[in-house]
Amino acid sequence: GEDVEQSLFLSVREGDSSVINCTYTDSSSTYLYWYKQEPGAGLQLLTYIFSNMDMKQDQRLTVLLNKKDKHLSLRIADTQTGDSAIYFCAEREGTYKYIFGTGTRLKVLA
Amino acid sequence: SAVISQKPSRDICQRGTSLTIQCQVDSQVTMMFWYRQQPGQSLTLIATANQGSEATYESGFVIDKFPISRPNLTFSTLTVSNMSPEDSSIYLCSVEGLGQGRDEQFFGPGTRLTVL
Numbered sequence: 001g002e003d004v005e006q007s008l009f010l011s012v013r014e015g016d017s018s019v020i021n022c023t024y025t026d027s028s029s030t031y032l033y034w035y036k037q038e039p040g041a042g043l044q045l046l047t048y049i050f051s052n053m054d055m056k057q058d059q060r061l062t063v064l065l066n067k068k069d070k071h072l073s074l075r076i077a078d079t080q081t082g083d084s085a086i087y088f089c090a091e092r093e094g095t096y097k098y099i100f101g102t103g104t105r106l107k108v109l110a
Numbered sequence: 111s112a113v114i115s116q117k118p119s120r121d122i123c124q125r126g127t128s129l130t131i132q133c134q135v136d137s138q139v140t141m142m143f144w145y146r147q148q149p150g151q152s153l154t155l156i157a158t159a160n161q162g163s164e165a166t167y168e169s170g171f172v173i174d175k176f177p178i179s180r181p182n183l184t185f186s187t188l189t190v191s192n193m194s195p196e197d198s199s200i201y202l203c204s205v206e207g208l209g210q211g212r213d214e215q216f217f218g219p220g221t222r223l224t225v226l
Contacts, residue, residue, distance in 0.1 A: 030213075031213055033215075040222075041219060042114075042202055042217040042218050042219040042220045043202065045215070045216060045217075048214065092213070096141055096158065096206065097155060097168075098153075100153040101152060102152050
């Protein structure tokens with residue numbers, strides 16, 4: 001199977017920008033996703049990007065995709081304490097299967 | 111967006127017993143899936159729940175251990191059979207095919223299982 005890797009931890013100060021990185025290996029992935037998981041909760045779909053796009057912006061979220069390097073990033077502007085959670089990237093393999101990354105635990109310091 | 115619920119939200123079970131987890135969606139969906147998230151780990155797909163036919167299992171997962179039902183387009187169950195402590199995980203259902211979101215999977219809140 002394919003591997004999707006993320007750094008395990010990120011700590012930022014409230015009001016700063018957060019950048020969460022992800023590398024994937026399946027160059028044929030059509031969609032790449034970002035999910036947020038708060039403590040004790042399921043996964044919340046934040047945003048996704050189609051593989052023929054370089055960038056997608058949605059309010060405070062900016063997704064950048066570098067297909068050549070198979071690198072995906074999620075930037076959160078003006079990070080708030082409510083953004084503290086685990087963030088998972090995922091690539092779509094084939095028609096329905098998602099391969100999830102290892103997750104990045106974001107801690108926002110007040 | 112649709113509401114996805116799971117029952118139970120958590121349970122503590124004894125070794126050797128079985129637990130059935132329910133997933134209910136408030137609208138019809140094309141695809142339903144079951145994932146496992148072991149403590150501190152990422153999500154792993156167990157199987158695709160097919161309506162009216164046997165589930166499609168991923169490598170490493172078998173029907174005898176994780177029987178799945180999907181009697182209609184809004185409901186599925188996952189049974190964790192003959193449990194051992196290694197089965198302690200969060201089990202999540204997800205759905206795809208909600209309205210226009212054909213390429214998005216949405217997740218239920220999860221069932222946190224602890225096996226003693």
